[in-house]
Amino acid sequence: MDLLERFAAGDLEAFEVLFRQHQQHVYGWIVRIVRDSGIAEDLTVETFWRIYRSRARFDPTGNFGAWACRIATNAALDHLRKSRRETELPLDLAADPRPDPAVQRETRYHIRKAFAKLPAKYRLVATLALVEDEPHDRIADAAGISVSLVKVRLFRAVRMLRKQLSSPGVQGAKP
Amino acid sequence: MNAHDNNELRELLTRSIAPMNDTELRRDLWPQMLQRLEQQHSIRVPWFDWTLAAIAAAAVILFPEVIPALLYHL
Numbered sequence: 088m089d090l091l092e093r094f095a096a097g098d099l100e101a102f103e104v105l106f107r108q109h110q111q112h113v114y115g116w117i118v119r120i121v122r123d124s125g126i127a128e129d130l131t132v133e134t135f136w137r138i139y140r141s142r143a144r145f146d147p148t149g150n151f152g153a154w155a156c157r158i159a160t161n162a163a164l165d166h167l168r169k170s171r172r173e174t175e176l177p178l179d180l181a182a183d184p185r186p187d188p189a190v191q192r193e194t195r196y197h198i199r200k201a202f203a204k205l206p207a208k209y210r211l212v213a214t215l216a217l218v219e220d221e222p223h224d225r226i227a228d229a230a231g232i233s234v235s236l237v238k239v240r241l242f243r244a245v246r247m248l249r250k251q252l253s254s255p256g257v258q259g260a261k262p
Numbered sequence: 263m264n265a266h267d268n269n270e271l272r273e274l275l276t277r278s279i280a281p282m283n284d285t286e287l288r289r290d291l292w293p294q295m296l297q298r299l300e301q302q303h304s305i306r307v308p309w310f311d312w313t314l315a316a317i318a319a320a321a322v323i324l325f326p327e328v329i330p331a332l333l334y335h336l
Binding site for chain 2: 218
């Protein structure tokens with residue numbers, strides 16, 4: 088019985104091997120969405136907990152990495168939904184250590200604020216596509232949606248950002 | 263909204279929100295994972311256990327004479 092079959096059958100040792108093989112990849116994906124290392128660590132554990140609970144539904148002939156990435160994206164999306172009203176972008180990791188002098192402090196603040204106000208599903212796509220420069224098909228796979236829907240969400244996210252940045256009192260932040 | 267506008271906004275965004283360059287996991291999360299698994303296992307009671315407990319409780323309330331029989335089987 089191979090590793091994935093053992094995992095699907097509930098073998099904890101097989102799960103540990105898979106955890107150690109994929110934790111870096113899952114963490115790396117999540118931290119790019121939530122932009123906070125502590126939260127990303129917690130969500131990585133949450134992701135693998137969901138993976139472990141769903142092991143019976145996993146097809147051992149399938150791609151474990153892609154499946155894990157989709158579950159990780161859902162976990163990160165749940166976090167964005169919960170935290171949307173409470174927090175803006177965390178300042179520790181997301182902050183550029185060498186701010187671009189061409190973009191003024193106030194402008195950066197308005198942009199980050201507008202970004203944090205985006206609904207979670209749009210923020211997810213906008214973060215990955217616009218900030219992290221991920222290809223649309225990869226985002227689509229990870230989010231479990233079509234490439235067309237990624238484009239639609241991106242379009243709407245950009246429109247919302249433009250609207251917020253064009254509102255009165257946000258001078259200098261107009262793209 | 264065209265590709266030029268998108269690129270302009272993308273540039274402004276990446277200047278304000280830096281892409282994550284540091285995505286390296288600094289520690290092994292397996293101990294945390296194990297703790298989570300142990301916690302969940304310790305508090306998790308399967309549904310059929312709850313069903314059996316409910317049946318036993320109902321039996322004791324409705325037919326008190328089964329108490330000796332239940333105690334015998336415990």
